[in-house]
Amino acid sequence: xxxxxxxxxxxxxxxxxxxxxxxxxxxxxxxxxxxxxxxxxxxxxxxxxxxxxxxxxxxxxxxxxxxxxxxxxxxxxxxxxxxxxxxxxxxxxxxxxxxxxxxxxxxxxxxxxxxxxxxxxxxxxxxxxxxxxxxxxxxxxxxxxxxxxxxxxxxxxxxxxxxxxxxxxxxxxxxxxxxxxxxxxxxxxxxxxxxxxxxxxxxxxxxxxxxxxxxxxxxxxxxxxxxxxxxxxxxxxxxxxxxxxxxxxxxxxxxxxxxxxxxxxxxxxxxxxxxxxxxxxxxxxxxxxxxxxxxxxxxxxxxxxxxxxxxxxxxxxxxxxxxxxxxxxxxxxxxxxxxxxxxxxxxxxxxxxxxxxxxxxxxxxxxxxxxxxxxxxxxxxxxxxxxxxxxxxxxxxxxxxxxxxxxxxxxxxxxxxxxxxxxxxxxxxxxxxxxxxxxxxxxxxxxxxxxxxxxxxxxxxxxxxxxxxxxxxxxxxxxxxxxxxxxxxxxxxxxxxxxxxxxxxxxxxxxxxxxxxxxxxxxxxxxxxxxxxxxxxxxxxxxxxxxxx
Amino acid sequence: xxxxxxxxxxxxxxxxxxxxxxxxxxxxxxxxxxxxxxxxxxxxxxxxxxxxxxxxxxxxxxxxxxxxxxxxxxxxxxxxxxxxxxxxxxxxxxxxxxxxxxxxxxxxxxxxxxxxxxxxxxxxxxxxxxxxxxxxxxxxxxxxxxxxxxxxxxxxxxxxxxxxxxxxxxxxxxxxxxxxxxxxxxxxxxxxxxxxxxxxxxxxxxxxxxxxxxxxxxxxxxxxxxxxxxxxxxxxxxxxxxxxxxxxxxxxxxxxxxxxxxxxxxxxxxxxxxxxxxxxxxxxxxxxxxxxxxxxxxx
Numbered sequence: 001x002x003x004x005x006x007x008x009x010x011x012x013x014x015x016x017x018x019x020x021x022x023x024x025x026x027x028x029x030x031x032x033x034x035x036x037x038x039x040x041x042x043x044x045x046x047x048x049x050x051x052x053x054x055x056x057x058x059x060x061x062x063x064x065x066x067x068x069x070x071x072x073x074x075x076x077x078x079x080x081x082x083x084x085x086x087x088x089x090x091x092x093x094x095x096x097x098x099x100x101x102x103x104x105x106x107x108x109x110x111x112x113x114x115x116x117x118x119x120x121x122x123x124x125x126x127x128x129x130x131x132x133x134x135x136x137x138x139x140x141x142x143x144x145x146x147x148x149x150x151x152x153x154x155x156x157x158x159x160x161x162x163x164x165x166x167x168x169x170x171x172x173x174x175x176x177x178x179x180x181x182x183x184x185x186x187x188x189x190x191x192x193x194x195x196x197x198x199x200x201x202x203x204x205x206x207x208x209x210x211x212x213x214x215x216x217x218x219x220x221x222x223x224x225x226x227x228x229x230x231x232x233x234x235x236x237x238x239x240x241x242x243x244x245x246x247x248x249x250x251x252x253x254x255x256x257x258x259x260x261x262x263x264x265x266x267x268x269x270x271x272x273x274x275x276x277x278x279x280x281x282x283x284x285x286x287x288x289x290x291x292x293x294x295x296x297x298x299x300x301x302x303x304x305x306x307x308x309x310x311x312x313x314x315x316x317x318x319x320x321x322x323x324x325x326x327x328x329x330x331x332x333x334x335x336x337x338x339x340x341x342x343x344x345x346x347x348x349x350x351x352x353x354x355x356x357x358x359x360x361x362x363x364x365x366x367x368x369x370x371x372x373x374x375x376x377x378x379x380x381x382x383x384x385x386x387x388x389x390x391x392x393x394x395x396x397x398x399x400x401x402x403x404x405x406x407x408x409x410x411x412x413x414x415x416x417x418x419x420x421x422x423x424x425x426x427x428x429x430x431x432x433x434x435x436x437x438x439x440x441x442x443x444x445x446x447x448x449x450x451x452x453x454x455x456x457x458x459x460x461x462x463x464x465x466x467x468x469x470x471x472x473x474x475x476x477x478x479x480x481x482x483x484x485x486x487x488x489x490x491x492x493x494x495x496x497x498x499x500x501x502x503x504x505x506x507x508x509x510x511x512x513x514x515x516x517x518x519x520x521x522x523x524x525x526x527x528x529x530x531x532x533x534x535x536x537x538x539x540x541x542x543x544x545x546x547x548x549x
Numbered sequence: 550x551x552x553x554x555x556x557x558x559x560x561x562x563x564x565x566x567x568x569x570x571x572x573x574x575x576x577x578x579x580x581x582x583x584x585x586x587x588x589x590x591x592x593x594x595x596x597x598x599x600x601x602x603x604x605x606x607x608x609x610x611x612x613x614x615x616x617x618x619x620x621x622x623x624x625x626x627x628x629x630x631x632x633x634x635x636x637x638x639x640x641x642x643x644x645x646x647x648x649x650x651x652x653x654x655x656x657x658x659x660x661x662x663x664x665x666x667x668x669x670x671x672x673x674x675x676x677x678x679x680x681x682x683x684x685x686x687x688x689x690x691x692x693x694x695x696x697x698x699x700x701x702x703x704x705x706x707x708x709x710x711x712x713x714x715x716x717x718x719x720x721x722x723x724x725x726x727x728x729x730x731x732x733x734x735x736x737x738x739x740x741x742x743x744x745x746x747x748x749x750x751x752x753x754x755x756x757x758x759x760x761x762x763x764x765x766x767x768x769x770x771x772x773x774x775x776x777x778x779x780x781x782x783x784x785x786x787x788x789x790x791x792x793x794x795x796x797x798x799x800x801x802x803x804x805x806x807x808x809x810x811x812x813x814x815x816x817x818x819x820x821x822x823x824x825x826x827x828x829x830x831x832x833x834x835x836x837x838x839x840x841x842x843x844x845x846x847x848x
Contacts, residue, residue, distance in 0.1 A: 004555035072709065074690045075683045077736045084555035086734055098711050105713040134713075213552045225565070226572040230601035238598075240565045240715075269560055270599035279553050281564040281597070294572050318711050332716050335572070393716045400720040405713040 004084045005207060008103040008136070010127035011113025012092035016144050020113065020182035021087055024189060024204055025078055072096075073103040082208040092123060097130060097351065097365040098318040101405065104134035105391075108212040111140045111203065116149045116179070120162040122352045128170055129351060133314060133367065133407065135387055138174045138212050139167075142203060147181040151194040169354065176206055217278075217386050219303025220244035220252070223334035223379075224296045228283055236267065236283035237292055239335065242388035244303065246284070247275035254290045255297045255379045256307040261286040295336035297379040297389070305389070307377040308411045314349070315342075315406035316367050319396065323362040329403065331374060333392040339375040342394070346370060369409070383407035426486035430464045433532045434483040435508035438491045438500060445519040451490050453521035454528065461529055463488055470498050479506055488532050556743055563731040564597040565715060566694060567678070570729050571597075571604050573719040574676035577729075578669075581607040581634065583619040584795045585751050586680035589732060589740055592749045594678075595630060606633035608668060608677075612660040613638060614649055614797035616773050622752045637668035649799040650778050657800075666702050675721055681730045684737065694733050700724035737793075741818055745811045755814065757791040757806040768802035793818075 011017035076087045088103035090096075104110065110131040114124055128139065141163050149155045156179045167175045178187055179198050186192035189204040201209065221243040228236040246252070250263045267283040268276045276282045284298065292298070299305050317323050323342065331340035346369040348359035362368050383390030390408040395401070427434055439451050451467055458465050466482055468475075469492040476498075482489050483506065493500060503509050510531060517527050553561065570577050579594060581587045594603040609623055627634035639647075642659045649656045669677060683690045693712045698704060710718055719727060732740075744751060761772045763783045770777075771792075772785040777799060779785070790803035791814075808814045 002555050003552065004558045072691050072706070075734065076690065077684045077734070079736075079738070084739075102711045102713060225568045228598060228601050234600060236600075238568055240561060267599065269564060270596035277552075279558065279561055281561045281568075283599070330720070332718065335569075337573075388715075391714050391716065393713055393718060395718050395720055400718070400722060402710050402713070402718045405711065405716070 002079070002082070002084050003213075004086065005109065005210070005212065006086045006088070006107045007109040007111060007207065008088045008090055008100075008107035008131065009111045009113065010090055010092060010100060010104075010131065011144075012121075012123050015092070015113035015115050016182045017092070017111075017113045018089060020111075020142060020144065020180070020188065020203070021076065021089055023182055023185060025076065072099050073106075080204070080208060085207065092127065094123070094126065094351070094365060097126070098316065100127070101130055101134055101316050101318075104131045104136055105405070107131075107136055109138040109140065109207070109210060110136045111142055111207075113142050113144050114159060114163075116143050116145045116155060116159065119159050120166060125166060125354070126352050128166060128172065129354065129367075130316070132170045132172060133316065134405075135383060135391070135407065137172075138210060139172050139176070140203065140206055140210075141175065141177045142182075143177060143179045144182050146179045146186060146192075146195065147184050151179075151186075151192075153195070153197045156198075174210075176200070176210075178203055178206065217243040219305075220246050220250075220298075220300040221303050221305065221386055221388065222246070222252075222282070222284065222298040223336075223388060224292055224294055224298065225335050226294055227292070234285070235289075236285045237298060238281070238283045239298075240281050241276055241278050242334075243278055243386055244300065245275060245277040246282075246300075250300065252284075252286065252298045252300055254292050255299055255305060256377055257291040257296070259288075259290045261288045261290050263287075295334070295338075295378075297334065299379075303386070305379055305381055305386070306411070306413065307379050308413060309375075309377050310371070310373045310412035311380060311408045312346070312369065312410040312412075313372050313392070313406040313408050314367060314369050315362075315394070315404045317362040317364060317404050319399075319401055319403035320364055321396075321403075322364075323404070324360070325370075328397055329394040330397060331372070331392050331394060333378060333380060334389050336378050338378055339397075340394070341373050342370050343373050344371040370406070372406075380408060380411055382409060382411060423484045423486065426484070427534060430486040431534055432463055432486070432488060433508060433534050434486050434488060435510060435528075435532050436479050436483060436489040436491055436503065436506055437513070437528055437531075438493055438503065438509070438511040440500070440511075440514065441492055441494050443514055446514065448492055450519070450521055450524075451492055454524045455490055457521060457525035458488065458528060461525070463529070463532065465490055467492065469494070473498065476502050476506060479503060483508065488528065490528075556739065556746060559732070559735055559739055560593065560596075560743070562715075562734065563593045566717070566729065566731040567594055567597045569715075569717055570676050570678065570719070570727075573717075574727070576672070576674050577605040577676040577678065578635075578672065578674040579603070579605060579607045579678040580665075580680070581609045581623070582680065582795070583609065583615070583623050583752060584680070585740060585744060585755060586682065586732065588749050588751050589735075589743060590678065590680045591626065591630065591632070592747060593731065602631055606635050608635045608637065608672075608674075610661060610664045610668060611636045611638045612664070612797050613643060614660075614776075614799060616752075616754055616771070616795065616798045616801075618754055619752055619795060626750075635668075635672070637664060637671070639664035639667065648776075649797055660797075669702070669726060674726065676719070676727045676729055678729050678731060680732055681728075682735050682737070682740075683733050684735075689733075692730070692733070694730050695719065696728045696730065697721075698726045698728060702726065738815070738818055741811070741815045745815065752795060754792045754795055757789050757809045757813075759787045760790050760803070761785040762788045762790055762803065769804065770801070771798055771803055773798040 009017045009021055074089045078085050088106050090100040090103035112127050114120060143156055143159055160177050179195055180187040180203060186194055187202045189202055191202060222239050222241050224237045225239040228238050246263060248263050248266055251260055253260055263284055264287045265285045266273045266276050268280050325342055325344050328341045331338050345359050347356040348366060348368045349356060351367055379389060381389040392406055393402050394404040396403045439446050455465050455467050465488045467490045479489050500511055517523050639660055647656055647659050681689055693709050695717045697710060762769050763785055769790055791806045791808060792803045808817045
């Protein structure tokens with residue numbers, strides 16, 4: 001079963017991105033014959049020396065062909081044995097940034113062209129920044145025109161260092177670099193004989209094999225598109241599952257009305273089913289009447305969603321007329337359309353360098369961090385947690401133009417009073433994993449004095465600890481309570497009093513480590529710091545700290 | 550989404566779009582051309598709202614020069630599926646005797662483009678679904694899924710609304726309308742594979758069969774009724790042909806083929822040496838002709 005990969009190509013006019021994609025299509029023999037014929041005809045008019053100009057395959061508008069540039073996004077389709085592909089070929093000019101953002105919002109992966117003779121330029125950074133802003137998590141940097149630098153590995157390595165720095169700056173996680181020559185066909189669809197030093201995949205090989213479905217969002221989320229009521233007996237909620245999985249009998253919560261009901265039946269694309277998952281168009285019937293209409297969201301507890309009337313967001317301004325704070329809009333978020341207002345421009349973000357600047361207003365193609373207020377509570381999350389409920393557009397109330405698009409970076413939590421304080425939140429508050437480290441006092445070199453020294457070091461490193469020397473049977477429960485309170489327990493064990501096995505079932509219990517670590521306070525403290533380090537991104541229940549507006 | 554098969558992903562996208570229009574637009578209509586893409590669109594609309602019927606009517610622009618089998622198929626489908634099928638013909642054009650033989654590209658403009666504009670105006674439709682696909686033609690590859698038309702129903706390719714994620718902006722001023730293309734991202738191959746997977750019924754003209762034809766300017770034209778004007782020396786002969794695209798019979802070229810089953814059609818499509826619009830005579834005029842016609846209000 002072939003799946004579908006949507007990707008975007010970015011680069012400036014001279015980077016050869018249209019040539020690259022044209023070449024993939026051409027090599028894959030995917031061109032229908034009459035399009036190829038039209039191309040040859042076009043080439044006689046539009047290209048140098050009568051050779052086929054692959055880019056003419058992609059630039060579809062008359063004006064684009066005349067000017068030899070890409071103005072708007074063009075979509076192209078091809079299939080290999082491994083996958084079906086949709087390519088959004090986008091303009092690279094800064095003045096067409098919004099058209100590039102359109103392509104980026106559509107794609108799972110970005111192929112960013114870098115001219116090997118020029119290296120990472122301002123525009124490379126701009127393209128990567130826009131793609132990251134719009135939610136792309138997979139990046140392929142095609143280091144093009146390697147033929148012009150004699151296929152030199154040192155040149156490639158130097159560019160790779162710059163891209164590494166860029167990736168760190170933008171927080172890009174899945175990054176692949178491939179040296180290519182789009183005009184010569186090196187590493188486009190076939191391994192290049194000119195670069196034996198390069199062992200990685202070709203562009204097409206990478207596109208065929210990359211798995212972009214790896215990162216899943218938590219919990220079940222169904223933004224309701226419409227209510228289906230063909231007769232009095234049937235009432236179904238229709239929409240596309242944004243995250244998670246649902247099956248008949250599951251409990252769902254309605255937002256914002258907060259009612260609970262069970263799933264009575266599921267239709268997937270109009271057909272009866274027992275279960276449904278992310279991406280599928282469904283109709284859900286529930287066991288009882290609930291207050292749900294378009295714009296409401298059906299969720300489960302694991303989704304951890306709340307309602308709010310305000311967010312912090314990063315927006316890309318796309319309208320010809322500038323933005324001034326205090327302007328009202330219609331906000332479309334998920335399936336909800338609601339009046340809203342940009343109350344403040346917190347700072348402008350230089351689209352090329354990422355530098356923050358104060359700003360009174362925003363011009364077309366500028367990005368900024370803003371504060372946004374809605375006329376009522378809406379179901380909203382950060383873009384990072386639930387993309388579908390964290391992306392929005394702003395619609396001008398007079399012209400109806402789509403004036404901006406944006407992503408939520410922080411939800412203003414007026415609903416904080418309802419939050420139950422749980423071990424996860426305490427861990428987050430303390431910024432550590434509450435582990436328990438067993439110190440067998442019988443072991444030569446381990447003394448209470450050593451454990452006290454370890455605790456001092458942990459304390460000064462900002463960790464919350466407790467040195468506990470149990471002396472009664474119920475000690476494991478005491479340790480559990482300390483862990484739930486978010487505390488790292490340094491357990492001084494005299495095995496005669498309470499045997500080690502009693503603690504073995506406590507989550508995060510560490511024993512037997514002393515054979516692999518030097519028995520000095522410094523080495524042990526470093527070991528515990530590493531073991532109790534909190535990985536925020538991996539923490540499922542992680543939420544932005546509550547703020548009040 | 551990436552874990553769905555590509556057909557499931559395309560189906561999900563189309564259903565989402567169709568539901569958005571039904572939920573947000575005042576008075577939508579689905580254009581129905583009787584072709585295979587329309588058959589897929591009808592099928593998607595039925596699936597999107599089931600067990601409800603599609604909450605909008607279907608509209609066929611009848612030039613009076615369609616294949617007879619197409620009209621019979623249209624009427625049967627409307628009855629079997631329980632949908633509202635509107636038809637509209639530019640009667641002024643009929644009275645003036647506008648026909649595909651004498652009027653060239655003016656025929657398409659008068660009987661299709663102008664008829665469509667008049668029909669949308671007559672019923673006050675603000676959103677019209679079309680079965681256009683981006684793989685058909687270069688200017689379509691650039692068109693948004695929600696494509697805006699001004700009061701003159703013209704397309705402005707340089708000033709398209711940015712379309713972000715799945716957040717479609719359907720807001721309109723009085724007199725404006727939207728053309729919506731839910732299967733923009735499908736290819737011809739996807740259409741055929743989906744027809745096979747979903748057992749969608751299509752007009753028999755897509756399957757190879759002995760039919761009376763003449764060869765004219767490199768095209769194979771079927772002689773569907775006695776209005777067909779034969780040139781001196783032209784004589785209809787029986788040939789096993791089929792059509793990859795359907796329109797007005799004097800303007801639709803067939804291909805010689807033995808593909809009389811869906812599997813054979815798909816095999817033939819995969820090995821295609823001609824992309825499908827080759828057989829629509831009007832696209833040949835010049836590169837950019839489709840873009841020009843769309844600016845004038847063509848679908």
